[in-house]
Amino acid sequence: MLLIEEATVKSFLIFLVLMxxxxxxxxxxxxxxxxxxxxxxxxxxxxxxxxxxxxxxxxQLGIDFEPTEDYLQALRNAGxxxxxxxxxxAAKPEPMNRQQxxxxxxxxxxxxxxxxxxxxxxxDFVPDxxxxxxxxxxxxxxxxxxxxxEASAMMPGELVVATSPNAKVYLDGAxxxxxxxxxxxxxxxxxxxxxxxxxxxxxxxxxxxxxxVAAGVASRIGAPLSDLPGRIVVSxxxxxxxxxxxxxxxxxxxxxTLALADVTPGSHQLRVTAQGRKDYEQSLSVSAGQESAIQAxxxDLPGRIxxxxxxxxxxxxxxxxxxxxLHACGDLTLPTxxxxxxxxxxxxxxxEFQRVVTxxxxxxxxxxxxxxxxxxxxxxxxxxxxxxxxxxxxxxxYYIRFFPxxxxxxxGSQKSPxxxxxxxxxxxxxxxxxxYVYQMEGSTIRFPGEAMFGIIDWTATVRGNTLTVESVExxxxxxxxxxxxxxxxxxxxxxxxRK
Numbered sequence: 234m235l236l237i238e239e240a241t242v243k244s245f246l247i248f249l250v251l252m253x254x255x256x257x258x259x260x261x262x263x264x265x266x267x268x269x270x271x272x273x274x275x276x277x278x279x280x281x282x283x284x285x286x287x288x289x290x291x292x293q294l295g296i297d298f299e300p301t302e303d304y305l306q307a308l309r310n311a312g313x314x315x316x317x318x319x320x321x322x323a324a325k326p327e328p329m330n331r332q333q334x335x336x337x338x339x340x341x342x343x344x345x346x347x348x349x350x351x352x353x354x355x356x357d358f359v360p361d362x363x364x365x366x367x368x369x370x371x372x373x374x375x376x377x378x379x380x381x382x383e384a385s386a387m388m389p390g391e392l393v394v395a396t397s398p399n400a401k402v403y404l405d406g407a408x409x410x411x412x413x414x415x416x417x418x419x420x421x422x423x424x425x426x427x428x429x430x431x432x433x434x435x436x437x438x439x440x441x442x443x444x445x446v447a448a449g450v451a452s453r454i455g456a457p458l459s460d461l462p463g464r465i466v467v468s469x470x471x472x473x474x475x476x477x478x479x480x481x482x483x484x485x486x487x488x489x490t491l492a493l494a495d496v497t498p499g500s501h502q503l504r505v506t507a508q509g510r511k512d513y514e515q516s517l518s519v520s521a522g523q524e525s526a527i528q529a530x531x532x533d534l535p536g537r538i539x540x541x542x543x544x545x546x547x548x549x550x551x552x553x554x555x556x557x558x559l560h561a562c563g564d565l566t567l568p569t570x571x572x573x574x575x576x577x578x579x580x581x582x583x584x585e586f587q588r589v590v591t592x593x594x595x596x597x598x599x600x601x602x603x604x605x606x607x608x609x610x611x612x613x614x615x616x617x618x619x620x621x622x623x624x625x626x627x628x629x630x631y632y633i634r635f636f637p638x639x640x641x642x643x644x645g646s647q648k649s650p651x652x653x654x655x656x657x658x659x660x661x662x663x664x665x666x667x668x669y670v671y672q673m674e675g676s677t678i679r680f681p682g683e684a685m686f687g688i689i690d691w692t693a694t695v696r697g698n699t700l701t702v703e704s705v706e707x708x709x710x711x712x713x714x715x716x717x718x719x720x721x722x723x724x725x726x727x728x729x730x731r732k
Contacts, residue, residue, distance in 0.1 A: 295324060338368055347377055365378055398415065402420070463497070467492075468526070469528075515529070534595030548577070560667075572592060623718050629645040630645065702715050
C-alpha cells in the first residue's frame with residue numbers, strides 16, 4: 234500500500250512539473266512551445282521521469298540554457314542516463330524573436346530575468362532604434378537594451394553561395410553542402426564574422442576566399458570556378474626544343490622528356506625541333522585537369538653529297554643501277570638521307586672510283602674523285618650549232634645547243650632563236666647545271682640529261698639541217714622522238730603548232 238502511494242505521489246509530481254513547463258513562468262505570457270529551463274530538467278530527473286521520454290520532450294520543446302559540464306555531472310548524480318546527457322549536449326536554446334522579448338517586458342517579467350533569457354537563448358532579429366524605444370516605453374532598462382545589442386552582434390547570419398552546379402561548398406573546412414542545379418547553396422545559421430570559404434568541383438580550380446558574414450543578414454558570395462589547367466608530357470630526342478602555340482616552353486632533359494604544366498584547356502599547336510632533325514608538329518586538344526602524353530619522334534633531316542669528278546662521268550649512289558650524269562662543270566649535288574652512303578664514279582678512260590661517304594643530318598658531304606679535263610673526256614669531233622623543234626609542245630619550242638667544247642644544253646621557250654642563244658651563252662658562262670658532255674661518232678650524237686620525270690638518255694642523228702632525237706627514260710625505258718631543225722640566230726620563224 235505504501236508503494237502504491239509513493240508511486241502515485243511521484244506521478245502526480247511529474248504531472249505538475251510538465252504542466253509548469255508547458256505553461257511557462259507565471260509572469261510570462263502563454264506560449265504553445267515553451268523551452269525547459271535548467272531547474273525544470275533537474276526537477277524531472279530527480280522526480281524519476283523516464284530518461285528516454287524526457288529526452289524526447291527536450292527535443293520537442295528545447296531548452297533555454299547552455300548545459301555546462303558541472304550541470305551535466307549534477308544531473309548524473311541525480312540519476313540522469315547517457316541518452317538524456319547526449320540529448321542535452323545536442324540541444325540548443327531556440328533564439329527569442331522580437332514578439333517574445335516585447336511580451337516579456339510588457340508582461341512584467343523582471344528586467345534581470347528578461348536579460349538572462351536574452352543572454353541564454355539569444356535572439357533571431359536585429360533590433361533597430363524604433364524597436365528599442367518601444368521596449369523602453371514598455372519598461373525595459375539599459376541592461377536589457379545592452380543585452381539585446383550584444384545578442385544581435387552574435388546572432389547567426391545567412392550565406393548564399395553562387396557557383397557551378399553540384400559544386401561542394403566548405404565553410405571553415407567543414408562541408409556545408411552542394412550547390413543545386415542552378416549553382417546555388419543557401420547556408421543558414423552561419424556565425425557572424427570571418428570564415429574560410431572553399432568551393433570544389435572535379436576538373437575545376439578550387440575557389441578559396443576569406444568572407445565576412447554579418448549578423449542577421451543574408452550575404453551573397455559569387456564563387457566562379459575556372460577550368461583546371463591541363464598538362465602535356467613530351468617524349469622526344471634529348472635536348473629538343475618544344476614550342477606550344479609558337480612559344481618556346483623549354484628543352485627536353487637527358488631522358489628526352491619535358492612536362493608542360495598549366496596548359497589552358499582547348500586546342501593547341503605543338504612543335505618539337507632539334508639540330509639536324511625534321512620538325513615534329515601536331516595539333517592536339519587538352520582537357521581540363523588531364524594529362525596528354527606525346528611521343529614526338531624526330532627523323533633525321535636529309536643531307537646532300539656533292540661529287541666533283543670528270544665531266545660526263547656517271548655517278549652511282551649506293552646500290553642503284555641507274556647513274557646520275559655529271560654536268561659539264563664536273564660538279565653534281567645528290568640529295569640523300571643522313572648516314573653512310575656508297576658512291577661509285579665511272580668515267581671513260583678512267584679506273585672506276587668508289588668511296589663510302591657519311592652524310593651529317595641536314596648537311597652536305599663532299600667527295601672529290603680523280604678528274605680529267607673536258608677535252609680528254611669527250612673524244613670525237615664536235616659541232617657548233619643550235620636546233621629547234623619543228624613543232625611546239627604545249628606552246629613551247631624545244632631548243633638544243635651544241636658547243637664546240639663538247640658540251641650540250643637544251644631548253645623550252647617561246648622566245649626567238651636569237652634570244653635563246655643569248656640565254657644559252659649566259660647560262661654556260663655562269664651555271665652549268667643544265668649543261669652536259671656529248672659524244673659524237675659520225676652522224677650520231679649521244680648525251681645524258683634530266684627532266685621532271687628523271688634522268689634521260691638522248692641519241693641524236695644529224696642529216697643535213699635535220700636533227701632527229703630519240704629520248705629514253707632511265708629506269709622505265711619510256712621512249713620518245715622529236716624532230717629538230719637547225720636555226721638561224723638572226724631570224725625568228727613564226728611557230729607552227731602541231732595539229
